[in-house]
Amino acid sequence: MKSFIVAMLLLAPQAHAQKKTDEGAIPYPEEEDQDDRNRRELPKKSEESPRIREETQVEEMEREQSMAHLDDPSIGLSLEMHVGVMLLDSTRGAPVDVQAMGGIRFTWEWSRTLFSDEFLREFFLVDVTWSRTQNTYGTS
Amino acid sequence: VTSITALTGTLVTLVGGAVVTIDPNDPAQAMAVTDDQIEQTLQPNRGGAVHANFIDKGGVLWPADFHSWAMVTTFFNFEQTYLYYQKAYAGAPTDTLKGTRVLYWADFKDLTTGTDAAITDNAFWFQPIKAFVLVPFEKLQEIPFALNIGVIGHEFGHKVFNQKVFADVAVPPALSGPNQWRLRPYNLLKSMDEGFADFHGYGVTVNAPGPGPRPNFLAASIADKPAVAARDMSDDTHCMTEELRSAFENFDQNQFQGGGLQYKVGTLISTALYQAGNKTGKIEIIQNALIAAYDDESQTAGFKQTINLRLTEPTKFTPEKMTDIIAQHIGDPDLRRQVCNQLIDRLQLMCDDSVNGLPCGPTFVGQLNTPLEHCPAASARGTTPCKALPPR
Numbered sequence: 001m002k003s004f005i006v007a008m009l010l011l012a013p014q015a016h017a018q019k020k021t022d023e024g025a026i027p028y029p030e031e032e033d034q035d036d037r038n039r040r041e042l043p044k045k046s047e048e049s050p051r052i053r054e055e056t057q058v059e060e061m062e063r064e065q066s067m068a069h070l071d072d073p074s075i076g077l078s079l080e081m082h083v084g085v086m087l088l089d090s091t092r093g094a095p096v097d098v099q100a101m102g103g104i105r106f107t108w109e110w111s112r113t114l115f116s117d118e119f120l121r122e123f124f125l126v127d128v129t130w131s132r133t134q135n136t137y138g139t140s
Numbered sequence: 141v142t143s144i145t146a147l148t149g150t151l152v153t154l155v156g157g158a159v160v161t162i163d164p165n166d167p168a169q170a171m172a173v174t175d176d177q178i179e180q181t182l183q184p185n186r187g188g189a190v191h192a193n194f195i196d197k198g199g200v201l202w203p204a205d206f207h208s209w210a211m212v213t214t215f216f217n218f219e220q221t222y223l224y225y226q227k228a229y230a231g232a233p234t235d236t237l238k239g240t241r242v243l244y245w246a247d248f249k250d251l252t253t254g255t256d257a258a259i260t261d262n263a264f265w266f267q268p269i270k271a272f273v274l275v276p277f278e279k280l281q282e283i284p285f286a287l288n289i290g291v292i293g294h295e296f297g298h299k300v301f302n303q304k305v306f307a308d309v310a311v312p313p314a315l316s317g318p319n320q321w322r323l324r325p326y327n328l329l330k331s332m333d334e335g336f337a338d339f340h341g342y343g344v345t346v347n348a349p350g351p352g353p354r355p356n357f358l359a360a361s362i363a364d365k366p367a368v369a370a371r372d373m374s375d376d377t378h379c380m381t382e383e384l385r386s387a388f389e390n391f392d393q394n395q396f397q398g399g400g401l402q403y404k405v406g407t408l409i410s411t412a413l414y415q416a417g418n419k420t421g422k423i424e425i426i427q428n429a430l431i432a433a434y435d436d437e438s439q440t441a442g443f444k445q446t447i448n449l450r451l452t453e454p455t456k457f458t459p460e461k462m463t464d465i466i467a468q469h470i471g472d473p474d475l476r477r478q479v480c481n482q483l484i485d486r487l488q489l490m491c492d493d494s495v496n497g498l499p500c501g502p503t504f505v506g507q508l509n510t511p512l513e514h515c516p517a518a519s520a521r522g523t524t525p526c527k528a529l530p531p532r
Binding site for chain 1: 154188191207
């Protein structure tokens with residue numbers, strides 16, 4: 001027993017000396033290399049990877065329902081006025097007959113009302129345009 | 141008609157987008173000598189085809205827009221006019237009247253007038269380029285000139301006159317150049333051209349289907365009533381006045397034409413011919429005689445021959461000489477007398493007056509030594525409302 005204690009005592013300074021080397025001063029960040037730092041900051045234990053919950057049938061139905069009418073609730077009616085020039089094919093043999101023109105335009109994207117599918121909603125329209133110019137000359 | 145949409149035909153072809161500019165500062169125009177050069181320099185842009193639009197309704201083609209209506213009517217007017225002149229030529233060939241360009245809605249500028257604005261509301265025969273020019277209808281709110289068959293008949297009369305009397309040269313020597321006539325001879329040529337054209341224009345309205353005889357055919361186009369009345373050949377009161385006679389004899393061409401006096405004297409001529417024709421019911425004989433008198437190589441020399449003969453002594457081409465040439469080409473003695481009487485009164489010709497004492501016909505039957513040697517002996521002053529003016 002006595003010899004065992006001595007042996008322990010003999011070992012103790014060694015062990016102490018050993019610990020001293022492990023607990024050396026933490027190097028300044030610039031002296032620390034990237035690997036050391038990463039290693040030091042690693043959590044002790046990785047968190048468990050998240051798992052996506054299975055979608056319920058109701059959720060799936062709700063997701064697949066088109067929200068296009070909510071995103072763009074317009075019913076697609078518009079009324080426009082336009083003015084400009086018309087380059088008429090010239091009866092009198094000039095290159096073109098340039099005439100002032102004006103008119104109104106009514107459009108209705110009627111498929112917005114009938115369809116919920118985003119593609120179909122924007123596909124069909126009715127366009128009624130009325131433009132007027134005149135090519136009478138001289139006698140008014 | 142060879143193309144109903146392009147309005148081309150053997151008689152006339154309508155041309156769109158043409159530009160004609162008379163530019164006194166254009167050296168090319170000043171240098172132009174030949175007819176081709178004159179035409180090319182005056183009209184660098186000859187224009188192109190027109191495109192009439194039609195609507196087919198029950199097999200009938202209806203012009204579909206304003207210009208189509210106007211152009212088709214114009215084309216019709218020229219065709220009807222040609223039919224009249226065929227009759228007036230009395231069997232003589234009329235092929236030379238064919239193949240004429242009609243510049244429809246043309247841009248025509250005359251920079252010698254001090255303005256570079258294109259002229260509007262007119263229709264005229266322009267001899268330097270040998271084409272009819274129909275300028276845009278703008279201010280006049282009645283029938284545009286091009287659509288007025290009497291006006292087209294009148295303008296065609298200028299073509300006929302130039303072709304027959306002046307051999308169809310671009311610039312007749314009597315009207316321009318070193319031998320240009322001045323004062324009364326020049327004014328007379330211009331007045332004859334206008335008066336005869338009006339007389340033929342009336343003839344076209346008689347001959348053509350449509351509104352019928354119109355001795356005042358301008359009334360359909362011009363709202364200005366006095367201006368129309370001044371050209372109405374059915375008005376028996378058109379007479380030479382002292383002022384007009386003075387202007388006729390003493391005005392140079394710019395003064396005379398500037399005042400439009402060639403139309404006033406021209407109306408005296410057209411009224412005389414119309415009244416004589418109406419009184420006798422033989423107006424067609426006068427129409428034929430007039431055309432025959434334009435160019436006559438035979439012994440009964442026409443205007444062309446007489447003008448060429450008197451090119452350097454124009455004072456011998458007098459209103460009396462003009463009357464005599466017309467009378468010479470009228471076979472019917474009664475009609476000839478009526479024409480002479482009308483012209484004697486309206487133009488105040490030299491006969492049967494206190495100054496020269498000459499009769500309004502040969503001195504006696506068979507002797508031809510008066511200015512009006514071919515007027516019948518029975519010709520006399522005072523058969524019209526025109527009173528004799530005091531001697532100059």
